[in-house]
Amino acid sequence: MGIKSYEEMDTMAIDVMREIGSIGTGSAATALSSLVGEQVRMTVPKIEIKDFNDAITLMGGPEDVVAAVLVKMSGDMKGTMLFLLRMEFVNAVLSRILHKKIDDYTQLYEMEISVLSEVGNIMISSYVNALSTLAGMDIQLSVPAIAVNMLGGIMSVPMAEMGYETDSLMLINGQLILNDEHHDSTLLMLPDIESLNKLMNRLVDNYE
Numbered sequence: 001m002g003i004k005s006y007e008e009m010d011t012m013a014i015d016v017m018r019e020i021g022s023i024g025t026g027s028a029a030t031a032l033s034s035l036v037g038e039q040v041r042m043t044v045p046k047i048e049i050k051d052f053n054d055a056i057t058l059m060g061g062p063e064d065v066v067a068a069v070l071v072k073m074s075g076d077m078k079g080t081m082l083f084l085l086r087m088e089f090v091n092a093v094l095s096r097i098l099h100k101k102i103d104d105y106t107q108l109y110e111m112e113i114s115v116l117s118e119v120g121n122i123m124i125s126s127y128v129n130a131l132s133t134l135a136g137m138d139i140q141l142s143v144p145a146i147a148v149n150m151l152g153g154i155m156s157v158p159m160a161e162m163g164y165e166t167d168s169l170m171l172i173n174g175q176l177i178l179n180d181e182h183h184d185s186t187l188l189m190l191p192d193i194e195s196l197n198k199l200m201n202r203l204v205d206n207y208e
Helices: 011-036 052-059 087-097 110-135 151-162 193-203
Strands: 040-042 046-051 065-075 079-085 139-141 145-150 168-178 181-191
Touching (some): 011 110, 011 168, 065 151, 151 168
Antiparallel strands (some): 040 168
16 A cells, blocks of 8 residues: 555665665765865765654754755656755855855855755755666656745745645755865655655565
8 A cells, every 4th residue: 555654654664765865975975075176975864754843943943044955856756855055064165166155145146056056956866866776767857946045934845745745854864074074964855655655666675
């Protein structure tokens, strides 16, 4: 019958997602290293299933202003992926690529937005490529879109699309390490339930 919500994912399913995350983050670190011109490492990701309010609390707070890169998935997997860009990490990237920092998100102009969109695209596409390769699935990604808003507003976008199926979120949390600087990394993977079942059928033995 498969699962009907993210909350029904068992330990084996979570372990599979963590393994995909480990492969994806390795690829992302390599690509980010080339982009920023110095060593980038990433910790083994932690997969967490949280309801909407708990997820926002874990990520900061509903009124925290953040930037986020959002991509739609289509093909064999449908849904949304979202990468959060916190100010500290934004400045770590901009200082290395554009040799500048910003005081608030209103100072993001065309060049800065282009750089951050590329960073988000690297993070998301690295994870999706790992998933696609392991599961043998053809997954297309939309052009990345970047938004700046309070965290509650940012998160309302995928929840508006997924709310009819689940009120929970799948968070892939870890740390990006640029030289010795540690930055929180939060990637949200939100496939629809049909796609999630299709993925589990391909990757988990004896999955029903």
